[in-house]
Amino acid sequence: xxxxxxxxxxxxxxxxxxxxxxxxxxxxxxxxxxxxxxxxxxxxxxxxxxxxxxxxxxxxxxxxxxxxxxxxxxxxxxxxxxxxxxxxxxxxxxxxxxxxxxxxxxxxxxxxxxxxxxxxxxxxxxxxxxxxxxxxxxxxxxxxxxxxxxxxxxxxxxxxxxxxxxxxxxxxxxxxxxxxxxxxxxxxxxxxxxxxxxxxxxxxxxxxxxxxxxxxxxxxxxxxxxxxxxxxxxxxxxxxxxxxxxxxxxxxxxxxxxxxxxxxxxxxxxxxxxxxxxxxxxxxxxxxxxxxxxxxxxxxxxxxxxxxxxxxxxxxxxxxxxxxxxxxxxxxxxxxxxxxxxxxxxxxxxxxxxxxxxxxxxxxxxxxx
Amino acid sequence: xxxxxxxxxxxxxxxxxxxxxxxxxxxxxxxxxxxxxxxxxxxxxxxxxxxxxxxxxxxxxxxxxxxxxxxxxxxxxxxxxxxxxxxxxxxxxxxxxxxxxxxxxxxxxxxxxxxxxxxxxxxxxxxxxxxxxxxxxxxxxxxxxxxxxxxxxxxxxxxxxxxxxxxxxxxxxxxxxxxxxxxxxxxxxxxxxxxxxxxxxxxxxxxxxxxxxxxxxxxxxxxxxxxxxxxxxxxxxxxxxxxxxxxxxxxxxxxxxxxxxxxxxxxxxxxxxxxxxxxxxxxxxxxxxxxxxxxxxxxxxxxxxxxxxxxxxxxxxxxxxxxxxxxxxxxxxxxxxxxxxxxxxxxxxxxxxxxxxxxxxxxxxxxxx
Numbered sequence: 129x130x131x132x133x134x135x136x137x138x139x140x141x142x143x144x145x146x147x148x149x150x151x152x153x154x155x156x157x158x159x160x161x162x163x164x165x166x167x168x169x170x171x172x173x174x175x176x177x178x179x180x181x182x183x184x185x186x187x188x189x190x191x192x193x194x195x196x197x198x199x200x201x202x203x204x205x206x207x208x209x210x211x212x213x214x215x216x217x218x219x220x221x222x223x224x225x226x227x228x229x230x231x232x233x234x235x236x237x238x239x240x241x242x243x244x245x246x247x248x249x250x251x252x253x254x255x256x257x258x259x260x261x262x263x264x265x266x267x268x269x270x271x272x273x274x275x276x277x278x279x280x281x282x283x284x285x286x287x288x289x290x291x292x293x294x295x296x297x298x299x300x301x302x303x304x305x306x307x308x309x310x311x312x313x314x315x316x317x318x319x320x321x322x323x324x325x326x327x328x329x330x331x332x333x334x335x336x337x338x339x340x341x342x343x344x345x346x347x348x349x350x351x352x353x354x355x356x357x358x359x360x361x362x363x364x365x366x367x368x369x370x371x372x373x374x375x376x377x378x379x380x381x382x383x384x385x386x387x388x389x390x391x392x393x394x395x396x397x398x399x400x401x402x403x404x405x406x407x408x409x410x411x412x413x414x415x416x417x418x419x420x421x422x423x424x425x426x427x428x429x430x431x432x433x434x435x436x437x438x439x440x441x442x443x444x445x446x447x448x449x450x451x452x453x454x455x456x457x458x459x460x461x462x463x464x465x466x467x468x469x470x471x472x473x474x475x476x477x478x479x480x481x482x483x484x485x486x487x488x489x490x491x492x493x494x495x496x497x
Numbered sequence: 498x499x500x501x502x503x504x505x506x507x508x509x510x511x512x513x514x515x516x517x518x519x520x521x522x523x524x525x526x527x528x529x530x531x532x533x534x535x536x537x538x539x540x541x542x543x544x545x546x547x548x549x550x551x552x553x554x555x556x557x558x559x560x561x562x563x564x565x566x567x568x569x570x571x572x573x574x575x576x577x578x579x580x581x582x583x584x585x586x587x588x589x590x591x592x593x594x595x596x597x598x599x600x601x602x603x604x605x606x607x608x609x610x611x612x613x614x615x616x617x618x619x620x621x622x623x624x625x626x627x628x629x630x631x632x633x634x635x636x637x638x639x640x641x642x643x644x645x646x647x648x649x650x651x652x653x654x655x656x657x658x659x660x661x662x663x664x665x666x667x668x669x670x671x672x673x674x675x676x677x678x679x680x681x682x683x684x685x686x687x688x689x690x691x692x693x694x695x696x697x698x699x700x701x702x703x704x705x706x707x708x709x710x711x712x713x714x715x716x717x718x719x720x721x722x723x724x725x726x727x728x729x730x731x732x733x734x735x736x737x738x739x740x741x742x743x744x745x746x747x748x749x750x751x752x753x754x755x756x757x758x759x760x761x762x763x764x765x766x767x768x769x770x771x772x773x774x775x776x777x778x779x780x781x782x783x784x785x786x787x788x789x790x791x792x793x794x795x796x797x798x799x800x801x802x803x804x805x806x807x808x809x810x811x812x813x814x815x816x817x818x819x820x821x822x823x824x825x826x827x828x829x830x831x832x833x834x835x836x837x838x839x840x841x842x843x844x845x846x847x848x849x850x851x852x853x854x855x856x857x858x859x860x861x862x863x864x865x866x
Contacts, residue, residue, distance in 0.1 A: 132532045133524035140740060141525050152521040152744060155502035156510050156690050158826045163501045190692070191560045191714060194739040198714045226713045315740055321525050323559070323692060323742035342711045344595045345560060345567045368831075370563040371509060371684055373692035375521060376745065457527045462737075 134451070135478065137487055138459035139267050139428060140293070141315035141322050142476035144383070148320050151382035152375055159372040167381055168372065169357050174384035175326050178295065178318075178392065179310060181302035185334055185348065187355040188380055189311070189325040190373050193292040196311025196325025198226055199346040200288050201259075203329075203337045204309070207231030209258040212285070214238075214245040214273060217266035218462045219290055227261070230342065241464055242269050242430070244423040247277040258336075260285045265294035267316075268462040270419045270430035270471065272298065279306030286333050292316060295326065296387050297399045297427035297475055308333040314376070317399060317427055319476025320383035323376040345370065383476075400426045402474040402484050409488040410472075413497045418469055427475045430461075433468055438496045443467050446494055454490040503820070504847065506856055507828035508636045508797060509662070510684035510691050511845035513752070517689050520751035521744055528741040536750055537741065538726050543753035544695050547664065547687075547761065548679060550671035554703055554717065556724040557749055558680070558694040559742050562661040565680025565694025567595055568715040569657050570628075572698075572706045573678070576600030578627040581654070583607075583614040583642060586635035587831045588659055596630070599711065610833055611638050611799070613792040616646040626654045627705075634663035636685075637831040639788040639799035639840065641667065648675030655702050661685060664695065665756050666768045666796035666844055677702040683745070686768060686796055688845025689752035692745040714739065752845075769795045771843040771853050778857040779841075782866045787838055796844045799830075802837055807865045812836050815863055823859040 136143045157164040176186045189196050201223070205211060211232040213223045216239040224234050237253045239245045250260060260282055262273050272294070279287055286308040291300045297317030302310050308330040315322035329337075329348065341347050353367040387395050403426020407417055410431050418430035433443045441449070443460070447470070450456045459471035474484060491497075505512045526533040545555045558565050570592070574580060580601040582592045585608040593603045606622045608614045619629060629651055631642050641663070648656055655677040660669045666686030671679050677699040684691035698706075698717065710716050722736040756764050772795020776786055779800050787799035802812045810818070812829070816839070819825045828840035843853060860866075 131523060132526065132530075134526055134530065136525065136527060138527050138529075141527060141743065144525055149522050153518050154500060156505065156513055156684075157501065157503055158505060158507050158510060158828075159691070160507075161501075161503065161820070161826060191564065192739045192742060195560065195714050198712060202712075222713070229709060229711050229713055313740070315525075321742065321744040322528070322740040323745055340598060342598050343567060343571075344591070344598055345564050370561045371682070371691040373561060373690065373745070374510065375690040375748070376692055376742070379744070451530070457530060 133455065135456045135483055135486065137473050137478060137483065138457045139471045139473050140313065140475065142319055142473060142478040144321055145319040145386045145477045147382045147386050148379045151378040154378045156374055159374060160366065160368065164374060165366065168355065168377060171377055171381040171384065172355065174381065174388055175328070177388055178384055179300060179302045179326065179328050180304060181328050183302070183328045183330055184356060185352055186328040187351065188377060189327045189346065190370060191325055192322050193311065193313030193325050194222070195346065196313070196327050197223065197290060198343070199325070199327055199348060200309045200311055201227050201230055202341045202343045202346050203348045204259055204286060204333065205230040205232045206338055208233055210235060210254050210256065211259045211261060212237060212250060212253045212257040214250050214262035216243060216245050216269065216271060216273070217241055217263065218268035219263045219266060223261050223263070223290070242271060242418045243420065244271050245273045247274050250278060251281040257285045259288050261288040263290040264300065265298065265425050265428065267293045267428060268465070270425045270428045272423045272425050275307065276305045282306065286336065293425070293428055296395055298396055298425065302328055314380055314383065317475045318380070318383045318387065320379045323373065324380050399474065399479045402479045402481060403427060403429065405481060405484045406472060406474055406487065409484065413492060413495070427473060427479065429472045430469050431472065433470060434495070449494045450490055456487060456490055502824065504825045504852055504855065506842050506847060506852065507826045508840045508842050509682065509844065511688055511842060511847040513690055514688040514755045514846045516751045516755050517748045520747040523747045525743055528743060529735065529737065533743060534735065537724065537746060540746055540750040540753065541724065543750065543757055544697070546757055547753055548669060548671045548695065548697050549673060550697050552671070552697045552699055553725060554721055555697040556720065557746060558696045558715065559739060560694055561691050562680065562682030562694050563591070564715065565682070565696050566592065566659060567712070568694070568696055568717060569678045569680055570596050570599055571710045571712045571715050572717045573628055573655060573702065574599040574601045575707055577602055579604060579623050579625065580628045580630060581606060581619060581622045581626040583619050583631040585612060585614050585638065585640060585642070586610055586632065587637035588632045588635060592630050592632070592659070611640060611787045612789065613640050614642045616643050619647060620650040628657050629654045630657040632659040633669065634667065634794050634797065636662045636797060637834070639794050639797045641792045641794050644676065645674045651675065655705065662794070662797055665764055667765055667794065671697055683749055683752065686844045687749070687752045687756065689748045692742065693749050768843065768848045771848045771850060772796060772798065774850060774853045775841060775843055775856065778853065782861060782864070796842060796848065798841045799838050800841065802839060803864070818863045819859055825856060825859055
């Protein structure tokens with residue numbers, strides 16, 4: 129098969145950083161090799177810095193972002209537990225589905241797709257929830273939900289937050305916001321291919337882990353015995369759980385290195401600038417953005433498909449033209465927004481002014497604007 | 498961190514094929530890109546050929562081999578279902594644990610570690626099991642369990658087989674043996690880094706999938722809607738489930754390509770020859786093999802640690818010497834065999850006479866034999 133390369137401006141994956149591509153080809157090591165364990169430890173340290181947490185239990189789950197979501201719920205939910213979920217997009221819906229399958233009493237707090245959640249409503253939806261769960265950056269709508277207020281008002285509940293599309297794109301402050309469990313994905317603002325889910329859990333969450341979750345593969349208590357470094361004084365005492373996906377860990381290690389070398393504030397500023405350039409450019413073209421100002425993600429922009437497409441083109445035709453003529457991928461709408469919006473990502477290595485300029489030029493040509 | 502390379506002769510991962518390393522660096526594509534979907538379809542076709550099955554539902558699960566095990570059980574087990582598990586090593590034990598967490602009534606049929614299961618005992622352990630589950634190649638002991646007889650005698654039960662360490666190392670004939678669900682790993686005889694679990698399910702298994710398994714991430718009914726190609730006549734109708742781990746899929750695609758280009762009989766013969774060379778060499782050195790002749794895996798050899806180690810060396814010291822002086826990884830014993838055996842793998846790209854010659858020479862030097 130011929131090799132095809134794309135400028136990846138959909139809702140993820142983004143283009144990986146060159147350092148990440150190089151790291152994928154590192155020689156494979158055994159999952160118990162001291163050299164690999166040192167690299168894994170460094171990866172977890174880097175994750176702590178990017179997630180802004182001191183949680184010892186911080187590691188990459190061996191699956192995609194959705195495995196991170198499932199790991200969060202499966203280690204915390206007992207049948208009948210009240211779980212409040214903020215729902216204003218596809219990934220809030222998915223949280224309800226995942227928690228529901230585990231027997232949770234799911235309490236939905238909705239906002240229309242394209243609008244942010246009201247934190248006060250989330251906090252008062254149930255008198256004593258075991259978990260309050262929200263998506264920080266809704267990949268389906270480009271909306272940012274506020275997390276800090278939920279941490280302040282959560283009471284005895286555990287706060288579980290999806291940071292898949294926010295991590296390393298906008299500020300994510302796990303400890304500062306009193307988040308108990310957060311999970312991300314590698315293929316968005318971290319600039320790493322999909323395949324791992326950065327995961328962190330607070331001491332409070334850990335104390336309340338269910339003893340024998342229905343999933344063995346995602347049992348964080350067991351996985352911690354492999355991932356957590358032994359006390360400096362003792363001999364190595366890692367307990368094998370499953371074979372770590374070493375090449376993807378190399379890739380994540382490298383992506384985190386790029387982000388930390390650039391510095392988090394600078395990485396956020398780059399995503400912010402690209403988002404503004406893109407959103408200003410789309411509006412200058414006469415297009416209408418979906419997410420309201422103030423809750424608009426810079427890294428993922430949702431824009432209404434205009435009514436007056438050039439002759440012969442429909443929504444999918446525009447995307448196909450971008451893909452085939454320019455090698456640019458943008459995303460379609462999800463769920464109720466299918467056919468009505470485009471989702472344009474500018475994440476990770478893709479988040480550069482040159483890609484914004486290219487996308488605006490190409491889209492302008494296709495739309496004849 | 499400096500790059501360290503190893504000759505990987507433990508129980509996995511093995512060294513990846515050069516074509517696989519190159520494939521990891523292929524440009525990342527979106528999980529809905531037509532070019533990626535074509536490659537995914539080809540990967541599933543190649544999996545069917547290597548697993549020797551015509552099952553439409555044949556795909557790589559987005560997790561390591563253990564995720565494949567969990568996917569098998571979570572889609573089939575309802576609370577209270579009788580599940581017969583053959584247990585003669587760590588991975589049979591793991592099957593009991595995974596099935597037990599899902600509420601199965603687990604019926605264990607044991608053989609001592611290091612000996613094969615008796616198929617007749619497995620088949621008569623319960624009058625009407627929903628599932629009969631065995632590990633084809635026990636990675637913990639180097640023993641091969643017979644599968645064909647289980648397929649012949651399974652009756653109404655579904656036959657679930659772990660082929661993690663057998664696939665592409667020795668013959669695995671899913672359809673010929675009437676296996677209903679099989680799962681593998683990429684990091685053994687396929688010569689691909691760890692991270693995906695090849696998975697297949699028969700039509701009978703599929704008909705009996707539980708409707709809403711407790712795991713959303715591993716719900717094969719949902720995943721099939723994304724992976725299975727739409728009917729040739731219709732328009733593409735893939736339903737997004739989770740973001741496919743594209744770079745690992747590239748790697749698997751390439752590894753399967755290497756195996757199929759060489760030809761399965763030739764790949765099996767290569768593993769067989771290397772296993773015999775290794776086992777003969779170890780015996781010539783005066784060491785004693787664990788697995789009995791006739792049920793000895795060529796790709797994974799378990800050997801007793803001799804009593805008369807050279808001064809100052811213990812079991813772990815021998816492995817450390819091999820790792821530090823020669824850059825060769827071999828494995829320790831698992832479970833009750835810890836400290837008493839070594840596990841020496843010769844799988845995938847590692848399965849070459851040159852690596853056997855090297856291992857025998859290096860081990861001979863370390864053991865002074």
